[in-house]
Amino acid sequence: MSEHKHEPVPYRTFILVWVALLALTIITVAVSRVHLGPLNIWAALGIASVKSSLVIFIFMHLKQESKLFKIGLLVLLVILAIFIGFTFFDVLYR
Amino acid sequence: MSIEHRDDTGDRFGMWLFLYTEVILFSGLFLLYSMALSKFPQQFAEASHKLNIYFGTINTLVLLTSSLTIALAVTAIQRGRIRQTLILSGVTVVLAIVFLINKYFEWSAEIGHGIYPGSEHLAEMGPGIAAFFNLYYFTAGLHGLHVLIGGTLITVVAVLTAKGKVTSDRYTLLENSALYWHLVDLVWIFLFPLYYLIL
Numbered sequence: 055m056s057e058h059k060h061e062p063v064p065y066r067t068f069i070l071v072w073v074a075l076l077a078l079t080i081i082t083v084a085v086s087r088v089h090l091g092p093l094n095i096w097a098a099l100g101i102a103s104v105k106s107s108l109v110i111f112i113f114m115h116l117k118q119e120s121k122l123f124k125i126g127l128l129v130l131l132v133i134l135a136i137f138i139g140f141t142f143f144d145v146l147y148r
Numbered sequence: 149m150s151i152e153h154r155d156d157t158g159d160r161f162g163m164w165l166f167l168y169t170e171v172i173l174f175s176g177l178f179l180l181y182s183m184a185l186s187k188f189p190q191q192f193a194e195a196s197h198k199l200n201i202y203f204g205t206i207n208t209l210v211l212l213t214s215s216l217t218i219a220l221a222v223t224a225i226q227r228g229r230i231r232q233t234l235i236l237s238g239v240t241v242v243l244a245i246v247f248l249i250n251k252y253f254e255w256s257a258e259i260g261h262g263i264y265p266g267s268e269h270l271a272e273m274g275p276g277i278a279a280f281f282n283l284y285y286f287t288a289g290l291h292g293l294h295v296l297i298g299g300t301l302i303t304v305v306a307v308l309t310a311k312g313k314v315t316s317d318r319y320t321l322l323e324n325s326a327l328y329w330h331l332v333d334l335v336w337i338f339l340f341p342l343y344y345l346i347l
Contacts, residue, residue: 060226072212072213075212095342114326114330126168134172141179
């Protein structure tokens with residue numbers, strides 16, 4: 055049977071992503087040492103999201119996968135948004 | 149030649165579905181964290197200062213590097229370079245062990261200071277700090293368990309690779325173990341700033 059195979063991702067690409075991840079880690083530690091009030095937590099979450107996208111799309115090959123896989127991730131994110139958002143509607147307006 | 153039924157894409161999709169449930173599991177803990185944070189912002193900052201930022205940062209670098217080596221191992225097997233695959237898998241497992249050794253020293257120091265779930269010292273520090281450390285031990289503990297499982301999985305796949313059961317034609321086992329390992333890394337990417345870096 056014909057099975058769709060991925061092209062191997064070159065070592066270079068993975069190493070560049072790794073360098074970016076290390077740089078972002080240093081940035082997140084540096085930013086966290088500056089008092090920004092509530093912005094600190096949003097900065098941390100923002101950088102963590104960028105790092106996750108790099109891991110998910112490049113390291114986990116999601117970029118090469120079919121649409122089904124990407125829709126799956128989108129569905130997960132929507133479920134999480136409902137899960138977290140609705141809990142906060144309750145907690146914040148009690 | 150006998151007809152062989154296999155569906156590599158289906159296997160990978162199954163793994164992704166499983167990983168989504170893992171994300172839901174951990175997001176429950178992060179949700180608890182965020183609710184406790186909104187209730188005790190001061191105490192969370194105070195408690196976070198008690199964590200050792202050096203252990204946290206070093207373990208972040210260790211996990212990111214291990215994610216790189218297992219990603220490289222997948223490319224290596226796709227190109228049929230068995231020796232490189234084995235070396236890269238081996239490095240990943242060593243890094244997993246380094247992570248757990250760091251964790252051991254970190255937790256030993258904290259437990260030595262009387263900070264562990266249910267300790268009297270922790271109870272004296274009030275509900276906010278106790279909530280932080282209970283969540284910290286549970287989330288980091290569950291994550292540590294995933295490191296242990298992922299390391300074991302990669303070891304087993306490396307043995308199968310050495311035996312010629314995982315080849316450049318058939319490497320879904322390695323791919324799926326790598327996916328699991330990347331999830332372990334993803335969880336830590338969020339865990340690290342939320343627990344170690346709160347001001």
